[in-house]
Amino acid sequence: MQLSLWAILLLLVKVLLLQTRCVFAELVVEMSRRDCNASLFLIYEKLMAALLSDYKSLTTIIGDERAENAIIQAKQCSNNAKHIRSSYKLYTVDTFYKMVEIDRANPTFGFNFHPYPHWEAFHCEGNESVIVEMVLPSIAFRNPIARVVLLMRGIARYDMMRVFRVAWFRHRMLNLLILSRVDDRTLLVCLFNPYLTPPDVLDHRNLFCCRLSHVDDVASCSKAMSRYIKQRVKNLHLYPLKIAITDVELMSKAVHFPNGSIKRYKYLDGEIVEIMRERMNFTIEYIQLNYQESVGFISANGTPGGTLDMLERNTIDLAANSRSIMRQPMRNLQYVHFLCPIRLVFVAPFNYFSDRYKVVFFHTFSLQMYLVNFALTLILPFLLMGLARRHPSAVLYSKEAFRTLAILFASSVALPRDYRARLxxxxxxxxxIVAYSSWQGATIIRLNQDEEQLRNIRTLEELAETDLHLKAIISFGNAIRTKVWNGSDVRGRIAARIRVEEEPSGKSLIPQVADFRNVSVPIIQYFTEVVKSLYFDPARKQSKVHIIPQPLLEFLTAMAAPKNSPLFPTFRRLTMDCLENGIVNHQLAQIRTKGMLLQIAQIRNKTMRMEPPTRTVxxxxxxxxxxxxxxxxxxxIVVFLGELILHRYQVRRRRALRRMRRRKRAAQQQSIGWLYNY
Structure with a gap:
């Protein structure tokens, strides 16, 4: 029975070797009889079952094909095969190292949007030099967050610390265990926690070890290791983390100490970072950047910049400011979890269409009413003449037509005596009465139309028809360029016209919109109120810019962390908790409220009448x-004055004529009396 198990194991090893990607010499394992019931092998078997049973992929890397190879000797006792249910691969160190070097030489390898698989494990055996120089760099390139179990014979704790130091400081590998055979009956297993000491220190305080001398010790040790591993990324013991963030108006506002140092950041991203700090018990080393660098960008030559470059080089622990979730040509970028949707809207000059005017009097309803009145004026006189039973004539028609026209325009006229014509x-x-009231209502509505909506750019179609220069910062340009646009759609035409500017933020481009009025730039919709308040015209009591409400692009945003960060699962879980508990929605509501308060603060002189309410029309x-x-x-006025002068002249003339008549009459009476006297 023992020989049949050995034969099955040898066949399994040969089959697995044929499934590897590289062609290498078939391992020749010299079979030697081992005591599978020995205490050390039973401890090893139970420990491996506890450590690797939950992993779907297991890669075993052996130092050579010698018969005394520890892993090969353990595999001869195949009892633990039924406990480790996973896809299994077997490599030698040289073969695995060569395969990784081939992938490392490929410039496009690793540009994977998905995270490293957390269900992958590596089981390795070798001496210290092989582990440090070949095994750890290869595994770190393939999957730095995978569980790695290193089997090293007779290694002391000091040498373990050197291996852990290389794994952490060079490759940021945390999920690492080292097994060492102390003697034929004792096995030593050690883990480490780098967050227990300062960042540049790693000593015996960072180790957690179990001595296993009996099979019964494995259960208690595995439970203790599980607690240690979970607590390792939950409580960082005030370990300093480097977090890149920017003092963006409304999105993250810095709160400073009296000495000028940063205490914390408020609002959306900063509030979530503060919750992470409280829950995970770490201190923060803020890296202050401008908005362009804080969200990161890909330059024209394809190289990352800002926080994207820092994440790629593994120099920060978290990029806090939200950025668009998109595929980037990077190996070490991982988005934590989406926070909120972002819409890009355009900022345009206020009253760009200055030649537009609103049609008040001669609108459609007015023309229709006048045409109906004109038709009634021409047709109704025939009915009136028929009811009057009089001989039709041009004079009678004209009389009835003018009577009808006068009534239509609410003038007083004499009504005919016939009651039928009067009806x-x-x-x-x-x-x-009804038509004139309706005309007045339509005119008043048009008089009260918002001139801002009339003379401003309201849609993307109107924006596409203008001669404005469309510009965007690099981070927005990356989001716009990565989307596949329809060339016939208005958004596609606008995206093709956008010129990407190497500016630190959109705030440096908006003055061109407000002052020069020849540029339009996209901004985040949450910033609209604060942008309108920042670029305010105190003379007109209005903003210099106008926001086009129709969005150009909508995408999800998230914070980012290095893909090989061991803290990534904790960051993600806390971010999901913030979303589920409504913290993000609450912060967005505060952002909108603050924007409106800034608007009120800008126009308070107008609303409180602290200054004369002047406005240029x-x-x-x-x-x-x-x-x-x-x-x-x-x-x-001239005619009125002329009429007054003419009236005074005529009055004086009439008075003079009366006086002359009186004099003539008096003279005549005197002459008649003289004749009677004689």
Missing amino acids: VLMGLMFYS NLFNMRIVFHVYLGMNGVA
């Missing part, structure tokens, strides 16, 4: 009508 004209009067093309109106008033 017709009474119906016409009722129609004129631009009449545009109505200026001609206004000048004609003033001219007509002037002419009316």
Whole structure:
């Protein structure tokens, strides 16, 4: 029975060797009889079952094909095969190292949007030099977060510390265990926690070891190791983490100590970071950047910049400011968890269409009413003449037509004596009252139309038809360029026109919109109120910029961490808790509230009347009508004064004529009396 088990194991090893990607010499394992019931092998078997039973993929790397190889000797006792249910691969160190070097030489290898598999484990055997120089670099390139079990014979704790130091400081590998055979009956297993000491120190305080001399010791040791591993990434014991963030208005606001140092960041990203700090018990070393660098970007030559470059080089623990979730040409980028959707809207100059005016009087309803009135004026006189039973004539038609027209325009006229004609004209009067009231209502509505909506760019279609220069910062440009646009769609035409500027933030481009009025730039929709308040015209009591409400692009945002970060699962879990408990929605509501408060603060002089409420009115093309109106008033005044002068002249003339008549009459009476005297 023992020989049959050995034969099955040898066949399994040969089959697994044929499944590897590289062609290498078939391992020749010299079979030697081992005592599978020995205490050391039973401890090893139970420990491996406890450590590797939950992993779906197991890769075993052996130092050579010698018969005394520890893993090969253990595999001869195949009892633990039924406990470790996973896909199994077997390599020698040289073969695995060569395979990894081939992948490392491929410049496009590893540009994977998905995280490293957490269900993969490596089981390795070798001496210290082989482990440090070949095994650890290879595993770190393939999957640095995988569980790695190193079997090293007779290694002391000091040498273990050197291996752990290399694994942590060079490769950021935390999920590492070292097994060492102390003697034929004792096995030593050790883990480490780098967060128990300062970042540049790793000593015996960071070790956790179990001495296993009996099979019964494995259960208690495995439970203790599980607690240690879970607590390792939950409580960092005030370990300093490097977090990149920026003092973006509304999204993250820095709170400073009296000495000028940063205490914390408020609002969306900063609030979540503060929750992480409290729950995980770490201290923060803030790396202050501008907005462009804090969210990161990909330059024109394809190299990452800002926090994306820091994540790729593993120099920060978390990039806090939210960035768009998209595929990037990077190996070490991993988005924590989406926070909120972001919409990009365009900022355009206020009243860009200054030549537009609103049609108030001669609108559609007005023209329809006048046409109906004109038709009634021409047709209704025939009915009135028929009801009057009089001989039709041009004079009678003209009389009835002007009577109808006067009633339609609410003028007083004499009604005919015939009651039937009076009933017709009474119906016409009722129609004129209703029609004139409707015309007044339509005119008032048009007078009250918002001129901002009339003279501002309201849609992306209108923006595409303008001659404005469309510009965007690199981070927004990356999000726009990565989307596949339809060339016939208005968004596709706008995206093709956008020129990417190497500016630190959109705040450096908006002055071109407000002052020069020849540029339009996209901003995050949450920033609209604060942008309108920052670029405010105190003379007009209005903002210099206008926000086009129709979004160009919508995408999800998230914080980012290195893909090989052992803290990534904890970051992700806390972020999900923040989402589920409504913290993100609460912070977004505060952002909107603060934006409105800034708007109120800008116009408080107008609302509280601390200054005279002055406002410049631009009449545009109505200026001609206004000048004609003033001219007509002037002419009316001149005519009125002329009429007064003429009236006074006529009064004086009449008085003079009366006096002359009286004198003539008096003279005539005197002459008649003289004749009678003689």
